[in-house]
Amino acid sequence: MREISLDRLRTLVVISQLGSFAAAARQLNLAPPTISLHVAELESRVGATLLTRTRGQVRPTVIGETLLVRARRLLTDAEMALDEVRNQVQGLTGRVRLGASTGAIAHLLPEALEHLRSEHPGIDVQVQVLTSQASLVQLREGLLDIGLVALPQVAGKGLAVTAWRRDPILAYMPADWQPPAAVTPKWLAERPLILNDSSTQLSRVCTEWFATAGLHPQPRIELNYNDAIKRLVGAGYGATLLPQEGEAMEADPRLVCRPLRPGLWRQLGIACRDARQERATTFVLQALERLGQ
Structure with missing residues (x-):
């Protein structure tokens, strides 16, 4: 008909x-x-x-x-x-799907989202808690528009990954441990540890840091939720290695943080499809790039 x-x-x-x-x-x-x-x-x-x-x-x-x-x-x-x-x-309106770790969502994204809301209030950013690998998979499948991923990563066909920001990794410990001014692999390996899950890029970076001193410590527990790890540190359960993500919203007097010797860094990248982006996605990328600077 x-x-x-x-x-x-x-x-x-x-x-x-x-x-x-x-x-x-x-x-x-x-x-x-x-x-x-x-x-x-x-x-x-x-x-x-x-x-x-x-x-x-x-x-x-x-x-x-x-x-x-x-x-x-x-x-x-x-x-x-x-x-x-x-x-x-x-780009006046639109929906952008973004995947990131809990740490990035809690400490890095709010500033970018606040800027975006001021400049482009019609853009809806839908955030998902995802590992770097999961973000890359969903990008390839067209289920995600942007992923904040730990570097290095192999982007694969159809994806582009660019360096975004470089944050120092610090040692977080119970305040009553009285740690030195700079923490070494040997000093930390002799104490109970709470580390990120072995499947994460952060875990691999920290493992290599210990390995440079010939050390292979076994953590008491592995988690992927950084705020939960810090709570366990504050409770005296162990020490951890975590990136410094933005400014701490509320200092916890039960724990202290120290720089590492030798120094260690966590590098993040922005992953997206290697094709022409919609305007809304471009505006979100610009807000993130400003935060990276």
Whole structure:
């Protein structure tokens, strides 16, 4: 069954508003025969007369009025849909799906999101807690637009990973341990440890730091939630190695942090699809890049 064209419906609406085929032709910038053809096609499609001429005035029939009610609604909906798409193309609105670790979400993203909300309030950033590998997988599958990932990473076909920021890794310990001014692998390996899960890039970096001193300590527990790790440290359960992510919102007097000797760094990158980005995604990337600087 042939569909009814929106152009034909628009013609019917304009004729009913102006009461004239000729006036409708002028407003729509169409030839008068085209206007007549549009009406004839609609009448053929519905199987009834839609317009009548009375004393030189064109008026809709009862059936024509019924179709006009629906036609106006359809044309309004179509225009609203086009407006929404135009706004998204221009970056005024849009949805951006972003994956990151709990630490990045808690300590790094808020500043970028606050800036984005000020500059581009119509952009909705949907954040998911994901490991670096999970973010890359979802990017490849088209389920994610941006991933904050620990470096180094092999992007793979269709993805791009760029360096974003470099944060020092510090030792966090119970305050009553009285640690030295700078913590060495040997000093820390002799104490109970709470470290990140072995599947994470942070775990691999910390393992290499101990290995440079010929040490391979076994942690008491492995977790991926940095705030939970710090709570355990504060409770005296052990020490940990974590990146310094932004400023601490509230200092915990039960724990202290010290720099490492030799120094250690956690590098983060921004992963996204290696293709032209939607404007909304571009604006989110710009907000993140500003934070990285």
